[in-house]
Amino acid sequence: MVFRRQLLAATICVTGCFDAVHAFAQTAAEPAAKPKPVRHAATKAATPSRAQHTLASGGRAATDAPEVMIVTGTHSSNKRARNSTSPVTVVSGATLRRSGQMNLADALTRTYASINVSTMGTDAGALTSAIRMRGLTPNQVLVLVDGKRRHTTGNINADAGPDFGSTPVDLNMIPANSIDHIEVLEDGAAAMYGSDAIAGVVNIITKKQDHGFDASFQTGANAYNGDGWQYQVNADGGMKLGENGFLHISGQVYHTDHFVTKAMDNRLNGYTPPGAANEQYTGNVKVSPYSNQIMSTPEETRENLGIEWGKQFTPGINFYGLITYAHRHAEGYENYRLPSGASNSVPAYYPEGYSPLETNEENDYAATLGLKGDNFMGFNWDLSTTYGADEDKIGVKDTVNPNLYADTGYSPQKVRAASYRMSQWTNNADFRRHFNIGHAVPMTLAFGAEHRLEEYQIKAGDPASYIDGGSQALAGLTPQDAGKWDRDVWAGYIDGDFKLTRKWDLDFAGRFEHYTDVGNTENGKVSTRYDFNRRVGIRGTISNGFRAPTMAEQHYSAVNVGPTTALGLLPVNSPEAIGTGASKLKPERSTSVSGGIVLEPVDGFHIEADVYQINIRDRIVQGGVTTGEAAVNALQQMGVSLPAFDAQSANSVQTYYFTNGASTRTQGLDIKADYMFRMHKYGNLMLSMSLDLNRTRLHHNGTSSTGDALLNAENTAWLTTSYPRSKIILNAFYTYKNWDFNIRQTRYGETTDMMQYQDWTPTNATCGSQALENSNQCFYQFKNTPRWLTDIEIGYQVTPRWHVAVGANNVFNIRPRKVPGVVNQLGANVYDSMSSQVPMTGGYYYGRINFKL
Numbered sequence: 001m002v003f004r005r006q007l008l009a010a011t012i013c014v015t016g017c018f019d020a021v022h023a024f025a026q027t028a029a030e031p032a033a034k035p036k037p038v039r040h041a042a043t044k045a046a047t048p049s050r051a052q053h054t055l056a057s058g059g060r061a062a063t064d065a066p067e068v069m070i071v072t073g074t075h076s077s078n079k080r081a082r083n084s085t086s087p088v089t090v091v092s093g094a095t096l097r098r099s100g101q102m103n104l105a106d107a108l109t110r111t112y113a114s115i116n117v118s119t120m121g122t123d124a125g126a127l128t129s130a131i132r133m134r135g136l137t138p139n140q141v142l143v144l145v146d147g148k149r150r151h152t153t154g155n156i157n158a159d160a161g162p163d164f165g166s167t168p169v170d171l172n173m174i175p176a177n178s179i180d181h182i183e184v185l186e187d188g189a190a191a192m193y194g195s196d197a198i199a200g201v202v203n204i205i206t207k208k209q210d211h212g213f214d215a216s217f218q219t220g221a222n223a224y225n226g227d228g229w230q231y232q233v234n235a236d237g238g239m240k241l242g243e244n245g246f247l248h249i250s251g252q253v254y255h256t257d258h259f260v261t262k263a264m265d266n267r268l269n270g271y272t273p274p275g276a277a278n279e280q281y282t283g284n285v286k287v288s289p290y291s292n293q294i295m296s297t298p299e300e301t302r303e304n305l306g307i308e309w310g311k312q313f314t315p316g317i318n319f320y321g322l323i324t325y326a327h328r329h330a331e332g333y334e335n336y337r338l339p340s341g342a343s344n345s346v347p348a349y350y351p352e353g354y355s356p357l358e359t360n361e362e363n364d365y366a367a368t369l370g371l372k373g374d375n376f377m378g379f380n381w382d383l384s385t386t387y388g389a390d391e392d393k394i395g396v397k398d399t400v401n402p403n404l405y406a407d408t409g410y411s412p413q414k415v416r417a418a419s420y421r422m423s424q425w426t427n428n429a430d431f432r433r434h435f436n437i438g439h440a441v442p443m444t445l446a447f448g449a450e451h452r453l454e455e456y457q458i459k460a461g462d463p464a465s466y467i468d469g470g471s472q473a474l475a476g477l478t479p480q481d482a483g484k485w486d487r488d489v490w491a492g493y494i495d496g497d498f499k500l501t502r503k504w505d506l507d508f509a510g511r512f513e514h515y516t517d518v519g520n521t522e523n524g525k526v527s528t529r530y531d532f533n534r535r536v537g538i539r540g541t542i543s544n545g546f547r548a549p550t551m552a553e554q555h556y557s558a559v560n561v562g563p564t565t566a567l568g569l570l571p572v573n574s575p576e577a578i579g580t581g582a583s584k585l586k587p588e589r590s591t592s593v594s595g596g597i598v599l600e601p602v603d604g605f606h607i608e609a610d611v612y613q614i615n616i617r618d619r620i621v622q623g624g625v626t627t628g629e630a631a632v633n634a635l636q637q638m639g640v641s642l643p644a645f646d647a648q649s650a651n652s653v654q655t656y657y658f659t660n661g662a663s664t665r666t667q668g669l670d671i672k673a674d675y676m677f678r679m680h681k682y683g684n685l686m687l688s689m690s691l692d693l694n695r696t697r698l699h700h701n702g703t704s705s706t707g708d709a710l711l712n713a714e715n716t717a718w719l720t721t722s723y724p725r726s727k728i729i730l731n732a733f734y735t736y737k738n739w740d741f742n743i744r745q746t747r748y749g750e751t752t753d754m755m756q757y758q759d760w761t762p763t764n765a766t767c768g769s770q771a772l773e774n775s776n777q778c779f780y781q782f783k784n785t786p787r788w789l790t791d792i793e794i795g796y797q798v799t800p801r802w803h804v805a806v807g808a809n810n811v812f813n814i815r816p817r818k819v820p821g822v823v824n825q826l827g828a829n830v831y832d833s834m835s836s837q838v839p840m841t842g843g844y845y846y847g848r849i850n851f852k853l
């Protein structure tokens with residue numbers, strides 16, 4: 001019977017819970033214990049123990065990181081993840097480190113079943129990391145740092161696809177080595193935190209140690225491809241500020257080269273299928289068929305800095321703060337332009353053709369200052385102010401404006417296409433007190449207020465980037481697109497957590513918010529948990545939530561004008577958009593229901609299973625497509641100079657805008673479990689498993705002013721099936737003496753996309769009365785079949801201070817399924833870039849050295 005229990009435990013476990021495995025096997029490897037840090041009110045609740053500190057820094061620990069007190073999804077001060085009313089998972093810094101990934105977003109994807117990223121971003125959108133949770137968009141995930149709302153990126157993803165319109169928090173701009181652990185709340189939490197908390201909340205908890213020094217160096221490359229070389233250097237340390245304060249500083253430098261999928265361009269490979277429209281390059285310049293490097297990852301260099309402190313101001317009042325800064329330079333390939341003979345070629349500059357590079361010069365910074373105390377009329381209180389901003393200069397290099405060159409004989413080869421700035425200033429006042437109602441019912445009462453000022457700015461590109469059709473790869477934004485906008489958000493909340501009996505907990509939360517641009521929202525949440533005994537508990541939540549339209553969704557516009565065509569994304573609030581049928585954007589509204597069971601059938605064997613349903617109405621999507629004379633009039637009213645269009649050629653002019661155009665229902669199941677085998681002198685083995693089953697369906701498809709459906713089959717698939725139907729992570733972490741071994745198996749479920757037919761489609765193939773190629777009515781259904789990935793890491797504690805590790809992610813070089821030629825644009829786009837399934841980068845091998853004092 002015992003063997004059967006252990007066998008069951010070995011097959012069901014949860015990711016993020018395996019760091020305690022060092023507890024019994026590695027105690028002897030620890031250096032002599034240092035004096036305990038001074039505990040003071042500014043940091044007492046959040047300061048991890050020394051064992052937790054070694055966990056985050058790569059050493060060996062004697063505690064289980066998921067058992068730290070959580071601060072996410074609750075206002076109580078004594079909740080742990082496993083006894084929380086709503087499902088909360090703790091991912092330790094050591095778990096993220098053992099993922100082998102150098103970027104925080106990638107590390108979370110590798111270790112957390114409910115979070116994914118797209119296989120590949122496109123255009124400038126590829127230069128910003130964006131996570132998706134529970135099948136929803138990056139805009140529907142709220143990110144906090146130490147419980148404070150983090151500002152979003154200024155770089156909007158303006159490309160069609162599942163991330164269209166998103167301006168998420170870029171996790172990679174936070175120093176990874178400043179992170180102690182991450183708390184992920186898998187529940188709608190708008191009543192507690194406000195807008196965006198529909199899919200869940202990611203709360204990054206930073207290190208607050210007043211002692212020690214940690215450093216690491218990691219390098220690796222995509223071995224099977226021979227490129228994508230990376231390195232990262234991290235260092236962080238703490239010191240005391242007097243007898244009752246701390247200062248912790250973290251720094252990071254990161255670089256990665258391009259990873260390029262080697263694919264042949266249809267125009268250069270010497271073959272065209274019978275009847276296809278693709279034209280072969282027949283010029284005299286010798287060009288490699290692998291010249292098109294569009295399907296690749298960006299080259300990136302990034303420097304991150306974090307400074308955090310806490311200090312007793314007066315007895316009972318403490319001063320704290322956090323400053324982060326990051327600079328990034330990134331470059332992403334665009335489609336290869338052919339040598340002389342093509343319409344966009346300029347032989348004087350590029351006789352052998354050229355591959356434009358979109359660039360991002362980015363500065364991201366944030367500062368939090370606060371005072372908190374523990375006795376204001378019996379209340380704990382916290383007053384804070386946070387200012388954060390993200391500034392992006394989007395450019396194009398190795399490019400040309402061919403029409404400008406034809407007119408003037410000159411064109412710059414490097415231009416600034418646009419500049420974005422998104423800033424957020426948040427002020428909070430929070431109060432909390434523990435009561436006993438009638439000396440019988442313990443209660444935690446929390447309430448507070450928030451003011452947030454958001455500003456969004458667009459600057460036009462250099463004139464050469466937009467005049468005469470604009471620069472190749474990315475036409476710049478025009479003066480008509482530029483502007484500066486702001487809004488105020490006022491909010492108040494109240495939360496009551498009642499311990500009705502020793503076994504029954506009940507939590508009520510309500511929140512009111514007023515936006516100066518989109519009006520009022522009222523949100524509520526009721527959560528409850530009942531523990532039948534120490535081995536069986538049940539929990540459930542019902543809540544409503546919202547996501548206010550972002551400033552970018554309301555004001556972003558982009559107009560590209562060519563010699564015979566024009567395409568314009570109109571700002572939805574503009575008179576021009578309203579004249580073509582647009583209406584003011586409303587907040588997305590959601591209703592979430594979840595229920596789960598928490599089990600510990602035998603000591604140390606933890607199981608959690610939660611089902612959920614998220615209904616979202618008024619989802620913000622692309623819509624309002626207008627062509628012909630109405631589109632021409634709208635662009636001319638914006639001040640855009642257009643070529644002379646007659647009634648027939650005006651059909652090549654098109655405009656569109658953001659609109660509340662769809663309603664969806666997302667249903668899913670999360671299962672997590674873990675068990676550790678303590679084998680004494682033979683070491684310890686922690687087994688873990690997590691599973692996310694997920695399905696989104698379209699329940700309402702809005703209509704345009706002409707009565708046409710806003711979403712076609714392609715758009716619908718991006719919302720509903722581009723996210724894996726399931727994801728399973730199985731992890732085994734074994735320690736023996738000075739050795740540690742980690743093996744992770746990840747199964748990504750199927751994704752399905754409806755893809756447009758491309759240049760290898762026969763020219764006589766039709767869709768109704770239209771050509772099948774580039775049709776927006778008939779699509780090819782492409783399924784990315786399930787894939788298993790295997791990751792392995794082996795580490796050795798050389799001395800109590802030095803630890804080395806080597807590892808391989810995706811040992812067997814598993815790639816996404818390749819798309820057929822008829823939907824492979826130019827032959828160089830061999831994978832479905834809209835899928836959030838297996839990364840296209842294949843096998844990655846690395847080595848890492850850790851040092852600590």
